Amino acid sequence: MMKRKMTILGLLVLIISFTVGCSKANDVEVSSDNGVKEDQVVIDFFHRWPNEPRKSFYQEKADAFMALNPNVKINIDAVLNDSYKEKIRVLVSNDDLPDIFTSWSDSFALNLVSSGRIMPINDILEADTDWKDSIIASQFSGFTFDEVTYGIPFTIDGKAFFYNKSIFAENNLEAPKTYAEFIKVLDALQAAGYEIPIVEGLTNAWAISHYEGTILQRLLDPRVTEVDYNETTGTFTDPGYVRGLEIFKELTQYMGDVSTAIDHETARNMFAKGESPIVYMQFAEIKMVEDQTDMDFGFFNFPSIEGGKGDQNALTGAPEGWMLSKNAPKEAVDFLKFLTSKETAYDFTKADGQLNAIIGGVDAENSSPISMEAFNLVIEASATAPWFDNAVNINIADIFMRGGQSLATGESTPQDIMKEVQAEADRLRK
């Protein structure tokens, strides 16, 4: 009888040890903390590019740093965009932040900073002025709150309309300066046989939010948006919002039936293939178009809107950069300096095409003329507007984005969408 019980108990132990056993195996996979020597420092590095070329790029840079500092072990983890946002929020709430990780600027960064778990880096910057001065000073603003800097800007970006120069030349068209001119250009292109004069992939909700964000920035008084974009005070009652959505709806009429069935990448490919003459895209995408085609293309900023109360020359787009956890070891600071060195930045832009905020990190050697033009526009922009989906509460952004799809399919009206937004804003204010 004793024996029986023992066997059963033994089996239970077996099962339990079995499950625990595999949890250990997992830990090794994820962080390989086991077998770390006494003097070895482990840095957890978390970014949001599990795709090429950046995945390999950061792996190589981490390997290079480890070769220079044999006592350092860098663990890299990477998840894509939306899951990155979710993951980093969970990690910051659990005080489980990686030592060094990527962050968007402005409201996204502010949310992280408000947790009190991000390392302020003023002192480190002041102690190494060479490093500080190697970074374009204007790009720090999105990571600086109450005069304390929490992040190092690295990539810079902006969004503009890219156009097919030869199609424009054939039809005697010029890059429009105002919204009215823009509509004329679109009409002319349509008359010339381009069924889809402007292409966009509206299945990507963020692509819609980029349009809406820029239109609203042009139309609305910055004081209004400042109040509305804050979830504790927002009401969204300004009539400018309805007008903004009407403008977006008008633009979707030029995007053809396919717009709501394709993603942004497909839209970009259609532009690269010359099927559609205009696309609204980020500077970070220039190289992807260049890799696909020899077509001659240029860009223009979102046209000014007559009667708009915002800065008509502002550029939508914001830098992204690196942040450190408050508990990060000093080696992580060294790694951060390594990641934002001129050499790394130069290689980065060469490999990826995206522009960076390190002085000397972008030149005519590693960037095409059009990228250089974009670079100068970013540096000289009178103001920058953050990405809309990062700027407002996600519940508000969701209504705007899904509403944008419904506008394109003709299922909803700007008035209905704003009613929904206002109801949601009321709920959030409570």
Add this chain to the structure above:
Amino acid sequence: MMNKRIRKQKNRMTLGNLVVSIVLCIGSIIILYPLLWMVISSMKSYDEIYNNVWGLPSKWLIENYKTAWSIGISNYFMNSVIVTIITVLSVLIIASMAAFALSRYRSRFIDIALVVIMSGMMINPQVALIPLFDILTKLGLINTRLALILPYIAFRLPLSILLLRSYFLSIPREIQESAIIDGCSEFGIYRRIYLPMSKPILMTTIVLTSFYAWNEFLFATIFIDSDILRTIPSGLMNFRDALRTDWGVLLSGMVIATIPMIILLIFIQKHLVRGLSEGSVKG
């Protein structure tokens, strides 16, 4: 005599039979053509997929498969194998023990346990998703393979237990009695009599559970973030996002993900059909 005439009649090609045959063939084409397209296009370049939808590739790009394998599928594949094997083994052990108890003993406790297990069948993964996410986060298991394995086991148990129990009930009592006389312990009866006598139903359980664990999508997407830990179903979605325009490679990855299941289908048809009809595993 009579029978033969009837059979002959049945085998004659009538108009009705012809129409049905044609319809069946069209149905097969609707099923098979997309799969064939997937295989053919997986060896095309992006330009050919885009511009030549129907044709064969001008150059068969076998290296798409190599690329797909090396940039991630191999990793997802391994994760799927690990998750599936551990899930199947655990389900087999835990479910057969429970089914043994349910079929061998009689008491109030057993009755209650049976009701509990049966009501477990009413709860679907979708319903448990959000609290499970909380629980796994609190246990520090989120983003580990256990975040998939443990819920998979739990959600497969009720069905597996009921399948095994009904089979165990058919094992004659006399064999058990003789085993006890021979000095077998309770555990011995379970291990030496029940398990060896139930190979067919154990096989069915293996097939059903591995089918589930291999293809599960919801938990795999939400409980795992790291690319290195993803299983094939969720890994493929990452593949889509990461590959941008390498459709040929994406399609190769899809083919690789499909092949093991098709092979399984060919080899274990019998067990599968039996399992499906007894277990109703639609998921």
Add this chain to the structure above:
Amino acid sequence: MNKFKNKIAAFLFLLPCLIFLFIFVFIPLFKNFYNSFFEYSVFSTTKDFVGLDNFKLLLTDKTIKVALLNNIRYAIISVIFQVGLGLVLAAVLEHQFFRKLAPFFRVTFFMPVMISISVIALLFGFIYNPQIGILNSFLELVGLETLSKAWLGNSSTAIYAVIAMSQWQSVGYIMMLFIVAIQRISKELYEAAEIDGASKIKQFFYITVPQVKETLFINILLTITGSMLVFNEPYILTNGGPGVSSMTMAVYMYQSGFFKDRMGYASTIAITIFIITAILAIIQIRISHTGKD
């Protein structure tokens, strides 16, 4: 003594199973009920008690209505195509005339069931693609280009395109269940009918259907339950869009919880799904019991 010993053994044999079920199935269910009275986000440490607010919101939420309607559409179409067509296919393939070809068709129709949903959804993404999709190319090929459209980008067709994919995948599964059931029918019934001169269609309605009645009911319930839970297909193909036109309950639950950070409201939606499916499950258990006894 022996009884007591057996009790201990029974308990120990059942313990691992019960632990798993409680931690990962039952506690989540109860937590779901509990959470639906609160509002909180994924990363907050506190929950705000909101009483029945979430349920009130549920009743006025337009998206819920769209989602539930889509689930019902899913159910109706799936019952017609999967159960209806599956039964007809099974009957045809079990017929004497197709004996030789049946194994081929069986494997063919069953093949999509074995393929992972992410592969199928990605594949149908290509099929429905407005530019390269083989569906539109096919329509053009047979001169029906007026019918071609952006299937997933049109709010009136998106949900049907998603449903159509599910039919493609699952008809073989239901067919297989019916084949097993039909094989249990005594051959003599058909032979007797043949002698009486009953047509094949008559045989189908007077022998096959009544004989597989129980399987038929179960399959209808299974299909409806599956339709109420559907997540993967719309999530991968359309993410509920354009707008909310192809939203289903499960996708909306996921979006509310993990995208919009409203875990309490998402729990409320989960409870709604649970109530619907639990009722269906109870009916199913009742039916399968009366059938067996």
